[in-house]
Amino acid sequence: MIKKQFTFFDIFLTLLAGIFFTFILLVFLMLFTAVSAGQLLHQLSSPLVFASIRISLQTSLIVVCLTFIFGFPVAYLLSLKTFKGKEFLDSLIDLPIVLPPLVSGLALLILFGGDGIIGKILGHWDIRIIFSQKGIICAQLFVSAPFFIKTVKESISAIPEEVIAASATLGASSFYTFRCLILPLSKNGILAGLAMTWTRAMGEFGATSMVAGCIPGQTETMTIGIYMNAMSGNLEAAVAVGIILIGFSFISLFILKIKFSRSYGYHY
Amino acid sequence: MGIIIKNIYKSFAKQAVLDNLSLTVKKGEFHVILGPSGEGKSTLLGVMAGLIQPDQGDVYIQQQRVNKLAPEKRKIGFVFQNHALFPHLTVYENTAYGLRARGVNGKKIKKIVAHYLELVKLQELHDRYPFQLSGGQKQRTAIARALAFEPDALLMDEPLSHLDVLEHERIRDELKRIQTATQVTICYVTHDHSEAAALADKISILHNGRIEQVEQPEDIFYHPKTSFVAEFVGANNIFTANLIDVNEGISRFRLNSSESIAKLEIEAKTYPVFTRNTEQKLCLHPEKIAISHTPNGKNSFLARIIDIIPQGAVFKVTGEISGLKLRAVVPKTSFKINSHTEKIWFTFPPDALHPLCGRSCRAAIPQRVCKNINFE
Ligand SMILES: Nc1ncnc2c1ncn2[C@@H]1O[C@H](COP(=O)(O)OP(=O)(O)OP(=O)(O)O)[C@@H](O)[C@H]1O
Ligand SMILES: [Mg+2]
Numbered sequence: 060m061i062k063k064q065f066t067f068f069d070i071f072l073t074l075l076a077g078i079f080f081t082f083i084l085l086v087f088l089m090l091f092t093a094v095s096a097g098q099l100l101h102q103l104s105s106p107l108v109f110a111s112i113r114i115s116l117q118t119s120l121i122v123v124c125l126t127f128i129f130g131f132p133v134a135y136l137l138s139l140k141t142f143k144g145k146e147f148l149d150s151l152i153d154l155p156i157v158l159p160p161l162v163s164g165l166a167l168l169i170l171f172g173g174d175g176i177i178g179k180i181l182g183h184w185d186i187r188i189i190f191s192q193k194g195i196i197c198a199q200l201f202v203s204a205p206f207f208i209k210t211v212k213e214s215i216s217a218i219p220e221e222v223i224a225a226s227a228t229l230g231a232s233s234f235y236t237f238r239c240l241i242l243p244l245s246k247n248g249i250l251a252g253l254a255m256t257w258t259r260a261m262g263e264f265g266a267t268s269m270v271a272g273c274i275p276g277q278t279e280t281m282t283i284g285i286y287m288n289a290m291s292g293n294l295e296a297a298v299a300v301g302i303i304l305i306g307f308s309f310i311s312l313f314i315l316k317i318k319f320s321r322s323y324g325y326h327y
Numbered sequence: 328m329g330i331i332i333k334n335i336y337k338s339f340a341k342q343a344v345l346d347n348l349s350l351t352v353k354k355g356e357f358h359v360i361l362g363p364s365g366e367g368k369s370t371l372l373g374v375m376a377g378l379i380q381p382d383q384g385d386v387y388i389q390q391q392r393v394n395k396l397a398p399e400k401r402k403i404g405f406v407f408q409n410h411a412l413f414p415h416l417t418v419y420e421n422t423a424y425g426l427r428a429r430g431v432n433g434k435k436i437k438k439i440v441a442h443y444l445e446l447v448k449l450q451e452l453h454d455r456y457p458f459q460l461s462g463g464q465k466q467r468t469a470i471a472r473a474l475a476f477e478p479d480a481l482l483m484d485e486p487l488s489h490l491d492v493l494e495h496e497r498i499r500d501e502l503k504r505i506q507t508a509t510q511v512t513i514c515y516v517t518h519d520h521s522e523a524a525a526l527a528d529k530i531s532i533l534h535n536g537r538i539e540q541v542e543q544p545e546d547i548f549y550h551p552k553t554s555f556v557a558e559f560v561g562a563n564n565i566f567t568a569n570l571i572d573v574n575e576g577i578s579r580f581r582l583n584s585s586e587s588i589a590k591l592e593i594e595a596k597t598y599p600v601f602t603r604n605t606e607q608k609l610c611l612h613p614e615k616i617a618i619s620h621t622p623n624g625k626n627s628f629l630a631r632i633i634d635i636i637p638q639g640a641v642f643k644v645t646g647e648i649s650g651l652k653l654r655a656v657v658p659k660t661s662f663k664i665n666s667h668t669e670k671i672w673f674t675f676p677p678d679a680l681h682p683l684c685g686r687s688c689r690a691a692i693p694q695r696v697c698k699n700i701n702f703e
Contacts (some may be wrong), residue, residue, distance in 0.1 A: 204604075221411035224378045227398040228405035230423035243415050317495055 061170045076320040087305065093298045102299035110261040110276045111284035113301065118195045118280065126197070129250070134211035135241070139223070156205045163201055164269025171197065171270065176326035190272045198266035203259035208254035212285060215241060216246025258311050261304060328389050328402075328479030328512055329354045330375055335384035344370050345381070346536030352480070354403055357433040357506050359523040359655050362533030362560070363549075367514040369408060371533065372482045374407050375514065389479070389528055399428075404473030406483040407675030410465045412457040418444070418586035443471040446505055453624050464493040472504065480512040487522065499525055520560050524548065532556050553684045559609045563582055564611040564653050565683065568593065574599050577677050580607065580650060589649035594625050595680040608683040614640045616655035618644060620671045627674040635664060646673055 083243045094102075100106050101202040137149055155163055171188040181188060188194045199252075218241065226236040242249075271278040273287055281300050288297035330352040337345040352358045372579045373379035375386060377398035386393050395400060404425075413421050422443060426436045444450050447467040457465055466486055467492050473481055485500075487495050503526055506513055516596075517523055522542065523530050532539045532555075540547060540556050551557035554565055569581035571592070578597045581590050582624055595609060617623065629651065637643075642662065644655045650673040651670030 072418070072674055155359070179622045208678075219409075219411065221409065223412060225400070225405065225407060225411040225472075226424070226428075227378070227474070228401075228403060229428055230399050230402070231428035232399060234427045239428075240413060242414075 063163055071186055090156060090298060090301060090305070094302075095106075095297050096294050099297060099299050099302065102296050103303075105296070107275050107279070108296060108300055111279045111281050112303065114192065114195070114277075114279065115281040116259055117191055118199060119257055122203060122260045123253055123257045124198040125200055126207045127249075127253060130204045131206045131211060131250075134208045135237075137208075138212045138215040139241075152208055153241065154203055154205075155202050156209070160198075160202055160265025161265065164198060164266035167194075167201060167266060167270045179285075184291045189270060190274065190278060192271070192278060193269040195267050195278060198270040201262040202263050202266050203256045206259055207256040208248075210252035211245060211248050214251075216243040218244050225312060247319040251315050252314045254311050254319070258308050261307055328643060329387075330403075330480055330512070330514065330630045331387040332375065332392075333387070334657050335371075335374055335386070336382045337367070338372065338378065338382060339370075345374070345535055348384075348533075348537050348540050350531055350541070351502060352512060353529075354512055355510050355527055357503070357513045357515065357528045359527035359530045360514065360533055360538075361523045361530050361559070362516075362518060364518055365534055366533050368482050368533055369517075372405070372484050372514065372516055374405050376482055378405075395665060402476075404472050404476065404478035404481040405479065406466075406469045406485075406486045408484040408488065410469045412459075412465055412468055414457050417454050417456055418449055418460070418471075421468055422471045422475045424472060427474060439475055439477075440471075443622070446474070446508075447471045448672060449462045449499065461494075462489050463498055465489065467501075470505070471638060474505070474509070474511070478511070480514065483513060483515045485517050486515075488517075488519075493693070495522075502526065512530045520548075522551070532559065533660075534559075549615075550681055551610060551683070552610065554610075557683060562610055562612045562617075565608060566611075566651065567606060567608050570605045570607060573597060580609065585675070587649050587651035590629065591648065591651060595676045595679070596678040598682050600682050609680045610683050611653070611680050613654045613656040613673060614673055616653065616657070617674045618655055618657050621676060622672050622673040625674075625677060626679075627672050629670055631670055631675045644671075646671065648673065 071107075128279075135151065135153070168189065169175050171181070171194065173179070173182060173189075175204065178188065186193070188197055217247050222244075223236060224238065226240050231239070262282060264286065265279075267280060268286070273279055273283045275284075275287075279287065281304050285297045285300050285304070288294070288300070332350040332351075335348045336343070346373065350360075350371075360368055360371065372378060374381050377386075377393070377396060383395075388396075388401060388403070388581060398631050416424065419440060422440045423436050424437060431439075431667065438592050440453075444453055447470055449464065451469060452460065452464060455464075457468070460468065468490075468553050468631065469486065470483075473483075487498055490498065497520060505511075515526060527544050529541065530544055530549065531541045534555050540552050542550070547556065548560050548562065551560055551562050557563065557565055566586045567583045568586070568623055569583065570578060572579040574597060576597060577594050578601050579592060579594055581592050582589055601607065622629075622700070628648045630648045633645040633647055633652070635642050635644050637659065640660075641656050641658055642664065644657060655673060
């Protein structure tokens with residue numbers, strides 16, 4: 060190893076990086092100084108704020124479960140099988156990541172609305188997606204599941220072909236290979252993907268507000284609550300909810316960093 | 328268990344890799360497939376194991392056509408070029424994998440795994456993970472893993488290529504011992520002919536997508552049938568000569584002028600093929616040339632020494648006889664050389680020479696032509 064000495068170039072880079080970090084840090088710091096601890100607690104005890112936290116947690120956890128159930132097969136097939144139209148499906152899955160959530164919300168609104176294909180069918184059984192928590196779940200699922208799929212796909216693809224072939228030559232059925240090889244080897248990717256999906260679902264605003272509206276106590280998630288409170292001048296409530304949201308996200312990302320970002324060195 | 332490959336074709340991106348390849352691996356045989364890098368050795372093993380679907384042709388295992396049979400149903404063990412151990416499992420668990428996948432009961436697994444770990448001398452390291460092993464230990468784990476489910480045949484893809492010389496030799500000898508002990512059919516791929524010589528009951532030379540020669544090591548090394556095989560195994564004195572005179576026992580040849588300015592005349596043991604061709608490619612194994620300070624009977628020529636390379640217990644001597652370059656390999660003990668030696672006599676008996684197939688075995692009928700050369 061070469062001796063680690065700071066060159067002028069390094070100092071230059073450090074300076075630029077420092078400016079950026081300061082910017083990020085300042086943003087959060089300002090948020091935290093905007094309310095006192097007393098006000099924070101007071102806001103948290105308000106039933107509407109509490110309800111929004113409950114709704115957010117409830118919907119986002121359901122989204123995480125659904126993402127796993129439906130997203131894992133997608134990731135598995137996309138990374139291990141070859142078939143016609145794979146590239147097309149692969150790009151399609153990634154699309155919600157880059158699409159403005161408002162557009163996603165609009166599309167979901169059309170699909171699930173009273174005149175939409177699915178909306179009409181569900182209407183027969185009196186199931187309403189729009190302006191309900193089901194709508195929140197749909198919107199969050201659409202926007203955040205691709206993060207899980209992408210991460211899991213990468214971790215499965217990282218398993219060398221020969222390792223999977225080895226399992227087959229040892230007489231393992233595809234299910235045994237899945238259970239004893241692919242699942243454990245992609246465990247970190249799965250957990251990381253779930254954490255990312257959860258964080259994204261908690262923070263989702265655009266699509267959710269489009270589909271579910273902003274009915275306090277019913278479809279008002281934390282992010283929607285923040286927006287509503289800020290717009291109506293109740294900055295303290297907005298900030299309080301914001302801080303809690305940041306807390307959740309940061310803890311989730313931090314655990315992800317230190318626990319699940321390790322991967323297997325296959326080329327040992 | 329025997330494996331038979333019949334007329335296999337396989338291309339990647341329109342590039343033919345296996346081109347009408349046929350091969351028979353007999354039960355209990357240690358069969359080595361020898362060939363240069365990138366010639367399709369791994370592809371061939373993949374086809375046998377069912378990991379690669381051939382474009383055409385058939386694979387038979389124990390007389391049964393298995394083209395459509397999934398790899399997990401073939402009972403063929405595979406040792407991969409880069410081990411392909413399961414990184415999240417210990418040596419023990421890696422070895423037990425095939426048994427567990429088959430639902431063998433726990434007690435039995437313990438016994439079998441212990442047996443195979445002992446066979447490869449890994450008992451002590453049973454609870455290590457692959458990343459905690461040396462290259463040789465990983466290799467032995469891979470071998471134990473492939474053997475433990477007691478496959479009918481074992482395919483090995485250059486399993487010793489990443490090891491240092493000592494480890495290489497040790498595991499090679501161990502492998503031979505294991506094969507002798509278990510009598511498992513092994514099809515072993517390598518590009519290293521000394522490895523092939525040490526292991527094989529039978530060697531197949533893979534070239535240009537086909538098997539160019541199949542024989543016991545002795546015959547491959549001392550009686551290569553084509554120029555390619557001769558060059559590849561180091562029987563690298565090859566020259567074209569014109570027949571002057573054919574007799575019952577001995578025939579006389581004159582070397583082409585392109586080979587030697589002096590148009591040397593040599594005597595060779597007569598082969599039936601000599602009566603059909605007047606121009607003939609002849610091969611002379613370097614080990615069959617003797618070196619002396621005085622001429623020594625038939626086929627004795629004074630050579631100017633080009634270089635002398637000591638190698639193990641032998642000298643590799645390259646000499647030139649009026650334009651013809653000959654390589655000889657002689658035991659160090661048989662011969663005193665000093666730096667002043669400039670010229671020396673090269674002698675080879677008439678039966679040291681044998682004919683090579685004129686064309687390369689790629690052409691339309693060559694395989695049959697090669698077989699027609701009667702070496703007896
Ligand atoms: N999946 C693939 N896609 C495209 N080309 C391939 C593929 N697998 C192998 N090839 C090509 O086929 C040829 C034979 O490959 P193969 O791995 O069988 O050679 P090999 O004899 O095992 O070589 P080595 O001794 O280097 O391992 C090579 O030219 C390689 O580039
Ligand atoms: Mg190979």
